[in-house]
Amino acid sequence: MNNIRNFSIIAHIDHGKSTLADRLIQYTGVVNARDFQDQILDNMDIERERGITIKSQAISLPYQAKDGRSYALNLIDTPGHVDFTYEVSRSLASCEGVLLLIDAAQGVQAQTLANLYLAMEHDLTIVPVINKIDLPSADVERVIEQIDSELGLDSDTHLKCSAKEGTGIEEILEAIVARIPPPKGDAEEPLAALIFDAKYDAFRGTVIYCRIFNGQVKAGDIIRLMYNSATYRVEEVGRFILRREKRESLAAGEVGYIIAGVKTVSDVRTGDTITLESRPCANPLPGFREVKPVVFASIYPIASDDYEDLAVSLEKYKLNDASFVYEKDSSAALGQGFRCGFLGLLHLDIVQERLEREYDLSIILSVPSVRYRFTLKDGTMIYVDNPAHYPEPMSIIKSEEPYIRATMMLPERYLGAVMKLCMEKRGVNSTLNYPNPGRAELIYEMPLAEVIFDFYDRFKSVTQGYGSFDYDLIDYREGSLALLDILVNGEKVDALSQIVHRERARARGLQACERLKEEIPRQMFKIAIQGAIGGEVISRTTISAFRKDVIAKCYGGDISRKRKLLEKQKKGKKRMKMIGNVSIPQSAFLAVLKSDTE
Amino acid sequence: MDAGAIPNPTGDILQRSQEPDELPGLYIHIPFCLRKCVYCDFYSSTDLTLIPNFLAALRREMNLNKDFKSVFDTVYIGGGTPSVLTPAVLERLIGDILTAFTITPGAEITVEANPDDMTPERLAALRRAGVNRLNIGCQSFDDESLAFLGRRHRARQAVETIHMTRDAGFNNLGIDLIYGLPGPPGDAFAIWLATLRTALAFHPEHLSCYQLTVETDTPLADLCRKGEIALPDRDIQARYFSRTADILEEAGYLHYEVSSFALGNRFHSRHNSKYWNHTPYLGLGPAAHSFDGRQRRWNHRSVTAYLKDLAAGKPPVADSELLSDEQLRLEALFLGLRTRRGIDLADVKRRYGEDLLVEKEKILKKLKEEKLVEIRNGFLVPTRAGMAVADSLALI
Numbered sequence: 001m002n003n004i005r006n007f008s009i010i011a012h013i014d015h016g017k018s019t020l021a022d023r024l025i026q027y028t029g030v031v032n033a034r035d036f037q038d039q040i041l042d043n044m045d046i047e048r049e050r051g052i053t054i055k056s057q058a059i060s061l062p063y064q065a066k067d068g069r070s071y072a073l074n075l076i077d078t079p080g081h082v083d084f085t086y087e088v089s090r091s092l093a094s095c096e097g098v099l100l101l102i103d104a105a106q107g108v109q110a111q112t113l114a115n116l117y118l119a120m121e122h123d124l125t126i127v128p129v130i131n132k133i134d135l136p137s138a139d140v141e142r143v144i145e146q147i148d149s150e151l152g153l154d155s156d157t158h159l160k161c162s163a164k165e166g167t168g169i170e171e172i173l174e175a176i177v178a179r180i181p182p183p184k185g186d187a188e189e190p191l192a193a194l195i196f197d198a199k200y201d202a203f204r205g206t207v208i209y210c211r212i213f214n215g216q217v218k219a220g221d222i223i224r225l226m227y228n229s230a231t232y233r234v235e236e237v238g239r240f241i242l243r244r245e246k247r248e249s250l251a252a253g254e255v256g257y258i259i260a261g262v263k264t265v266s267d268v269r270t271g272d273t274i275t276l277e278s279r280p281c282a283n284p285l286p287g288f289r290e291v292k293p294v295v296f297a298s299i300y301p302i303a304s305d306d307y308e309d310l311a312v313s314l315e316k317y318k319l320n321d322a323s324f325v326y327e328k329d330s331s332a333a334l335g336q337g338f339r340c341g342f343l344g345l346l347h348l349d350i351v352q353e354r355l356e357r358e359y360d361l362s363i364i365l366s367v368p369s370v371r372y373r374f375t376l377k378d379g380t381m382i383y384v385d386n387p388a389h390y391p392e393p394m395s396i397i398k399s400e401e402p403y404i405r406a407t408m409m410l411p412e413r414y415l416g417a418v419m420k421l422c423m424e425k426r427g428v429n430s431t432l433n434y435p436n437p438g439r440a441e442l443i444y445e446m447p448l449a450e451v452i453f454d455f456y457d458r459f460k461s462v463t464q465g466y467g468s469f470d471y472d473l474i475d476y477r478e479g480s481l482a483l484l485d486i487l488v489n490g491e492k493v494d495a496l497s498q499i500v501h502r503e504r505a506r507a508r509g510l511q512a513c514e515r516l517k518e519e520i521p522r523q524m525f526k527i528a529i530q531g532a533i534g535g536e537v538i539s540r541t542t543i544s545a546f547r548k549d550v551i552a553k554c555y556g557g558d559i560s561r562k563r564k565l566l567e568k569q570k571k572g573k574k575r576m577k578m579i580g581n582v583s584i585p586q587s588a589f590l591a592v593l594k595s596d597t598e
Numbered sequence: 599m600d601a602g603a604i605p606n607p608t609g610d611i612l613q614r615s616q617e618p619d620e621l622p623g624l625y626i627h628i629p630f631c632l633r634k635c636v637y638c639d640f641y642s643s644t645d646l647t648l649i650p651n652f653l654a655a656l657r658r659e660m661n662l663n664k665d666f667k668s669v670f671d672t673v674y675i676g677g678g679t680p681s682v683l684t685p686a687v688l689e690r691l692i693g694d695i696l697t698a699f700t701i702t703p704g705a706e707i708t709v710e711a712n713p714d715d716m717t718p719e720r721l722a723a724l725r726r727a728g729v730n731r732l733n734i735g736c737q738s739f740d741d742e743s744l745a746f747l748g749r750r751h752r753a754r755q756a757v758e759t760i761h762m763t764r765d766a767g768f769n770n771l772g773i774d775l776i777y778g779l780p781g782p783p784g785d786a787f788a789i790w791l792a793t794l795r796t797a798l799a800f801h802p803e804h805l806s807c808y809q810l811t812v813e814t815d816t817p818l819a820d821l822c823r824k825g826e827i828a829l830p831d832r833d834i835q836a837r838y839f840s841r842t843a844d845i846l847e848e849a850g851y852l853h854y855e856v857s858s859f860a861l862g863n864r865f866h867s868r869h870n871s872k873y874w875n876h877t878p879y880l881g882l883g884p885a886a887h888s889f890d891g892r893q894r895r896w897n898h899r900s901v902t903a904y905l906k907d908l909a910a911g912k913p914p915v916a917d918s919e920l921l922s923d924e925q926l927r928l929e930a931l932f933l934g935l936r937t938r939r940g941i942d943l944a945d946v947k948r949r950y951g952e953d954l955l956v957e958k959e960k961i962l963k964k965l966k967e968e969k970l971v972e973i974r975n976g977f978l979v980p981t982r983a984g985m986a987v988a989d990s991l992a993l994i
Contacts, residue, residue, distance in 0.1 A: 547840075553811070566989065566993060570928070
């Protein structure tokens with residue numbers, strides 16, 4: 001156990017986390033240069049393109065240190081977005097230390113601080129690393145000063161590197177060995193393993209990623225997942241050296257995988273504890289939280305023929321994303337689809353993008369909603385997350401919406417702008433603390449519905465990226481709600497219906513109308529777009545008709561050519577959704593639910 | 599391509615269609631121009647030395663097709679510029695066509711003519727050969743517009759030519775005009791109205807008013823791409839279209855197709871109508887297309903490739919396509935909706951198994967409300983506003 005180090009790299013976005021991971025992997029010779037693919041840990045296309053890490057992963061780096069001993073350095077990667085804070089916390093719980101990476105040119109940023117606090121919560125050893133020292137704009141002295149003044153860390157402990165150029169890598173590896181403590185734990189104790197991730201493998205079923213805190217596990221053991229008491233027989237255990245490498249057993253202090261015939265990823269919960277059926281541990285490891293979706297939206301295929309494909313794709317997708325839930329749904333305007341639950345809007349974006357990209361589907365998303373609570377005249381209380389199930393207004397005696405407590409860390413200079421934004425988003429009961437000079441911690445209670453709509457993007461924009469934001473659901477509070485419908489030439493587009501606070505109804509209605517106007521192409525007749533509550537129209541706009549669309553000449557030779565053009569247009573039209581008589585492109589649906597930060 | 603591989607386009611189906619309305623048309627393409635116009639993407643060569651070889655090849659192509667027992671009731675000699683041929687050559691060519699194929703008595707025989715090369719001799723030759731309809735490419739009666747378009751003639755020549763054709767005894771005269779030229783919108787529109795009035799003064803039996811269209815790989819496309827000129831936007835185009843139709847209908851013309859106006863039903867272009875009605879046609883000469891009701895094939899565009907194949911005794915066919923029912927249906931819709939005749943709903947049902955009135959009930963109701971279409975005597979008929987958006991209508 002003394003030869004194991006479990007660590008993570010934490011950093012603000014773009015400060016070079018993936019590049020440093022690549023260098024560590026290369027330096028320790030896990031992959032030869034020919035197989036090397038940049039940013040090897042981010043192996044999903046979307047992660048690579050967006051530069052964010054969605055699913056955490058782990059890799060074991062064999063390292064021969066200067067003290068002459070061989071070490072297994074287990075690098076546990078973490079996702080980097082507020083939607084996935086819980087997953088980050090589980091990854092960090094599996095480590096003893098972190099490399100806190102800071103860009104030499106940009107210095108300490110919002111996520112640097114937020115991640116530092118997370119690491120501190122887990123009592124981890126922190127090794128500050130200044131990256132990108134090769135940049136002409138690098139200001140190492142300033143960053144050292146910030147490590148001391150803003151992070152409150154001992155600035156003498158810092159390391160310098162350029163992950164891009166591959167300098168300073170050995171010093172980092174040595175520091176991991178020397179400074180990060182070896183894991184504690186007792187291999188003789190009953191098994192206690194923390195699940196920090198799970199991945200679906202088409203051949204083996206679910207691969208559980210875990211950190212063993214006590215005891216050991218080997219093939220043939222009967223394990224129990226403590227949250228739901230499900231038991232499985234272990235087929236294989238091992239470590240990751242980029243690929244799975246089978247081993248006899250995993251023991252206390254180690255990070256590795258367990259394959260135990262678990263059919264889907266959703267049977268495994270991140271943060272749950274694995275123990276042995278025959279000799280269970282007394283208590284699960286601390287910190288488990290059931291991840292519940294808070295944002296709901298429906299997904300429909302653009303072509304109704306694609307419904308079956310969508311069903312199959314969602315099933316496949318779900319295998320790899322335990323926090324995604326869905327059930328059948330149908331819409332008068334859009335046909336058969338699915339109602340889905342997400343952790344947040346980014347999660348929704350990712351699901352949409354992966355369905356389109358990996359499964360080649362064209363889909364339409366309905367406007368995202370939170371889960372509202374209504375008390376009806378007959379005394380029943382119902383939860384509604386789908387505007388289609390909005391109760392008969394006359395029957396409602398109380399409408400309630402979920403509230404969150406938002407905790408924001410930001411430089412004091414942005415306080416005014418952020419408070420204004422929070423008030424605009426109906427924030428109440430604010431508290432303000434100053435954990436360090438110049439930095440403010442602002443806490444607001446806000447309706448979740450306001451936060452999912454476009455809060456996060458605007459928060460980032462008003463704090464110029466320096467603010468960090470996290471939230472917890474607190475309770476339901478009464479609010480005046482209404483169902484806003486969007487009508488296109490008099491036909492209700494139910495995917496665009498949304499439950500809104502009355503105060504916000506008109507603004508939302510107008511915004512939806514304007515967005516649609518921008519995205520729906522002119523057609524042969526005038527298109528009226530209206531926002532309405534009940535029978536009352538609260539916003540409207542129109543798209544004028546085009547009055548010329550015909551080629552001037554069409555004789556013998558032109559006919560084939562013209563037909564080919566029209567065939568192409570027809571194909572394009574099939575990718576639009578007919579609502580009443582109006583063809584609405586997919587982009588129009590997306591535009592309505594996008595935020596307006598530009 | 600091997601001669602044997604080209605299915606006979608005119609065989610069965612041309613013989614199938616013996617209804618007078620459905621007799622096939624014959625098109626001859628004369629692929630020469632003295633100068634190319636800025637907007638034109640029709641195939642033409644400016645190498646007039648190829649003419650003798652071309653004529654020989656064309657005769658060979660006629661021979662390859664002359665066994666067809668079908669009867670044609672229209673002949674259309676277009677180009678290019680048929681009038682680059684000398685009167686004697688033209689007269690002989692037409693004579694050969696009339697001998698090689700069976701042409702009904704009273705067939706419509708049209709030749710395209712340019713104002714810059716018409717002479718009384720040439721016109722007399724055409725009359726003698728049996729030509730009974732002339733289509734004159736006037737394009738504009740404004741010299742500046744003509745210069746922009748790259749035409750060789752001036753407005754005065756066009757006027758003289760028209761008088762000359764009347765003098766020669768032609769009583770079925772078509773005039774081609776182009777609108778939607780670049781320029782300050784008000785001025786361009788006024789110039790167009792003046793051109794239209796000038797044309798009307800000659801009481802032509804037929805008028806084709808085309809909107810200037812940017813075809814790819816033309817000098818006009820280059821000018822637009824470089825931003826040197828800007829053509830009117832869709833709303834202004836719609837104004838040209840509707841104002842033109844107003845003026846011509848008031849003058850007694852029938853707006854029977856998007857760009858075509860006839861002084862009464864008798865003078866509609868019977869040949870062109872075949873294209874819009876899906877009637878078969880046989881096309882000879884480079885780049886000419888043929889259609890047999892199911893298959894469309896087309897000749898080589900290049901004169902040299904055309905000559906080479908015929909020299910080897912092969913049909914000069916570049917390629918062909920066999921149309922699926924789905925494709926035929928789409929063509930029937932977009933072609934039919936270009937015309938005042940509209941679409942024969944029973945015919946669509948019979949051929950493609952689609953009852954438009956049932957399957958497109960909702961959208962047709964809306965289009966009727968918007969006054970874009972009417973249902974009349976079993977036909978789906980576009981209104982004038984509907985004709986202006988015929989391509990969109992076809993995609994309902």
